[in-house]
């Protein structure tokens with residue numbers, strides 16, 4: 001258990017720099033689990049991951065192993081993956097179907113899909129005059145203290161109290177609205193399975209990188225330039241615009257000056273947003289057909305509003321990176337100060353033509369998958385930062401870029417330039433508040 005006397009979090013975060021212990025220290029990590037991951041709303045999964053009663057996925061919230069399961073009637077449950085008899089894990093696979101209830105493989109205690117105890121073998125008389133009682137919650141599977149779903153995205157909190165999900169999401173709720181509104185049917189469907197990467201770096205390094213507009217044209221230069229050259233070659237040879245997938249990579253060569261014109265917005269609780277920069281409204285027949293369907297579903301005005309939403313990336317702090325216009329989601333699951341699991345998912349827009357799904361799939365493979373050069377280059381940087389931060393060559397990490405220049409109104413920080421380190425400062429401001437106070 002973290003010992004509050006061992007660690008003094010005050011002083012680790014200053015407005016423009018943070019102490020390297022935030023990334024490398026075991027005690028800091030323990031306290032992060034307790035005060036951030038065990039108190040805030042953490043993304044568990046999407047309702048469409050468990051379409052049929054008994055379908056389940058296992059995951060973790062902080063240090064706790066959890067199960068997302070579809071109930072008998074409508075609705076999903078988030079339960080601790082623990083048998084109340086002698087403590088065995090109940091689900092040992094990553095996902096599957098438990099039929100109409102859970103059955104422990106050790107002594108066959110059985111539970112309904114909402115976690116309530118259903119039966120115990122040979123229990124007649126066995127518990128007479130004991131403290132066991134079948135309706136006592138301690139003999140049922142334990143549900144997450146709080147669970148809420150927004151447009152199919154399921155979150156749970158291990159804290160009994162705190163702000164409700166919508167209040168806590170605040171401005172970052174746009175991530176889910178933007179993604180779902182882009183579906184002619186107003187809903188998205190997850191596409192199993194996900195890629196899983198264990199990054200050899202601290203979880204915060206991943207989040208910081210997502211809205212770091214200074215890095216793409218440096219880190220991803222080789223891939224971006226290669227794609228850009230092929231793109232030009234296709235244009236010259238055919239006289240036609242190359243497929244959008246080339247642009248997904250060549251966009252990484254966007255010059256510094258252009259990145260700097262973008263805007264980032266920081267919301268309370270550490271959530272952050274980066275404006276769009278790719279331009280996803282080409283005039284090819286597939287996109288025209290999609291936009292036609294959008295107008296049929298929503299009417300001219302509303303469809304235009306939806307298609308004009310200019311978001312590239314939203315961080316729902318501390319557990320999610322969402323790229324809503326391309327239906328991408330990455331869930332962040334810290335394992336240790338220097339080990340972070342990311343689950344990389346993508347979604348299908350219900351009612352959209354198949355080529356629009358292919359567009360999301362292209363981005364998933366080309367940019368976010370473990371096998372793309374883009375992600376590989378980022379992963380190398382993350383590890384190099386983690387390794388460098390172990391050295392006794394300076395205690396501070398610099399977030400001075402444009403510090404003090406961003407505009408703040410009602411707790412919302414708008415960056416003065418695209419490359420401002422405002423998002424990192426916003427996340428650490430929230431980190432500091434969580435770490436000092438809990439949720």
Ligand code: FES
Pocket residue numbers: 083084085086087088104105106107108109
């Ligand atoms: S540990 Fe689960 S039934 Fe005994």
Ligand SMILES: [Fe+2]
Pocket residue numbers: 209215216219220374378
């Ligand atoms: Fe990157």
